[in-house]
Amino acid sequence: MFEWFEKNWFTFFVPLTVFVSFVILAFFIRFKFSKYIIDRLKSVKWAGKEILISNLAIIIFYSILILGVYTAVELSPIKGNLYIIICRVLITVFLISLTYVLFRAGMGILNLYSQSIKKPLLKPFQRLKNAMIITFITVGILILFEIWKIPTTPFILFIILGCAIAFFALRENISNFIAGFEIINGEIIKKGDYIKLESGEEGTVVNITWRHIEIKSFDEKTLIIPNSRLIKAKLEILRKPLKKAKEPFRFYTRLNAKELTGLKARNLTELLKYIKEMPDSVIFYHTHDFIEEYHYLIPQPSNDFALWIGNILGYEALAEKLSTIDIFEFSNIGEIRKRLSDIIEEYIINNPSDKDCEEGEEFHFIKSVSVIMPTPYIAHDLREFVQILKFISPNSLFFHIYEAKLRVGKISNDFSLWLSESLGEKKLAEAIMSIDPYMHTIEGIRSQIIYLIESHLEAEVTVG
Structure with a gap:
């Protein structure tokens, strides 16, 4: 045996060396790949990126290991039926690992978005997860049958028979689920509506699910109406009357253009001089432009002056101090101008x-030119207000949220002022005013306001 090994050791040593090399490479990439990609994608704010990157690293790790085994087998003297069996095993392992990683990534992203949705009636995620599990298992089994040349007809017939049995056993639930989808997505009925069925049941809608709706009658009894029955019935829907505003809210929008002033600064002294002399529209542009540039990404609090001082002049300490100015603490541009000039002036003195x-790196002053226009949308109560809020443009949101305090001279916004003064909803107004504009995009602020108002409406229904 020793003599045989002495003669054939090379044919086994080379494949083993190759496999060990692939193992080392796989572990190296496994631990370095995720960190490298995450560092490269720091600017991407999507919360699901880490899920995709980690799962991509896993599938690359498995693929390199499987490729290492395959390469070692190719270099070894293994041939014939044993070679075919090993190749089929490797393909099977690869497909199982790929299916597992895809399932893991899909479940991760599904969990991520299911946690971000506040409304319970829009969360049939458990059913979707179960459907994904069944789909992955079924497809995986069919692929394995194909690889190992096993007949698939009995398995397919078994699946069809199982689906038929499940359909007949759950036909009522399926009917309710389909009807519930139509009710919820078509917004046929909403919480707080007063409905009356032809069969005599009537009351206020307190809950809507995918299977049924719950209504509360005058005698405080809770009635459960299956969705399949509700969708076929004749019913009267009486919307709960909401408090009318003293003054309706008119939504406005703005068109914004940039205009070069022709003035530029080469150093701190010139920059300070122009900051003191420039009109408010210039200061507004250079302190608020970063918000408009990032409708869908969370903006980093900064301003053009801080960026230029840090990147071009290299005064990092001054740039950092300017970048920490919270422009939302001020009620007018004059206060922002004074704060900027005070900080720069103090730095120049010290x-x-x-x-x-350098030539070509000067700070060019730009003026913001806005045209304010009324939209056709007017809200008379909270329900109308929140429905309009769902589709108005980001420009309209920017006008009513960010520019509002500069117009009215208060640390507030148009929405909070209207809710407080015309509807008397002071707590709701304060909740909206407390939303941190630094921690949300414009679209994120829209979602937060909608959530607060709809939660308030639902709470009123529960109380009432």
């Missing part, structure tokens, strides 16, 4: 040695 930037 550091009198100023320097010019």
Whole structure:
């Protein structure tokens, strides 16, 4: 035996060395790949990126290991039926690992978005998860049958028979689920509606699910109406009357253009001079432009002055101090201008040695030119207000949220003022005013306001 090994050791040593090399490579990439990609994608704010990156690293790890085994087998003297069996096993392992990673990534993203949705009636995620599990298992089994040349007809017939049995056993639930989908997505009935069926049941809708709706009658009894029955019945829907505003809310929008002033600064002294002299529209542009640039990404609190001072002049300490200015603490542009100039002026006094930037790197002053226009949308109560809020443009949101405090001279916004003064909803107004504009995009703020108002309406239904 020793003599045989002495003669044939090379044919086994080379495949083993190749496999060990692939194992080392797989572990190296497994631990370095995720960190490298995450570092490269720091600017991407999507919460699901880490799920995709980690699962991509796993499938690359498995693929390299399987490729290492295959390469080792190719270099070894293994041939014939044993070679075919090993190849089929490797393909099977690869497909199982790929299916597992895809399922893991899909479930991760599904869980991520299911946690972000506040409304219970829009969360049939458990059913979707179960459907995904069944689908992955079924497809995986069929693929394995094909690889190992096993007849698939009996398995397919078994699946069809199982589906038929499940359909007949759950036909009532399926009917209710389909009807519930139509009711919820078509918004045929909403919480707080007063409905009356032809069969005599009537009351206020307190809950809507995928199977049934719950209504509360005058005698405080809760009636459960299956969705399949409700969708076929004749019913009267009386919307719960909401408190009318003293003054309706008119939504406005804005068109914004950028206009070069022709003025530029080469150093801190010139920058300070122009900050003190420029009209409010210039200061507004250079302190608020970053918000408009990022409708869908969370903006990093900053301003153009801080960026130029740090990146071009290299005064990092001053740039950092300017970038920490919270522009939402001020009620007018004059206060922002004074804060900027005070910080720069103090720095110049303490550091009198100023320097010019390189040619072509000057700070160009830009003016914001806005045209304000009324939209055709007017809200008379909270329900109308929240429905309009769902589709108005980001420009309209920017006008009513960010520009509002500069117009009215208060640390507030148009929505909170209207809710407080015309509807008397002071707590709701304060809740909206407390939303941190630094922690949300414009679309994120829209979602937060909608959630607060709809939660308030649902709470009123529960109480009433």
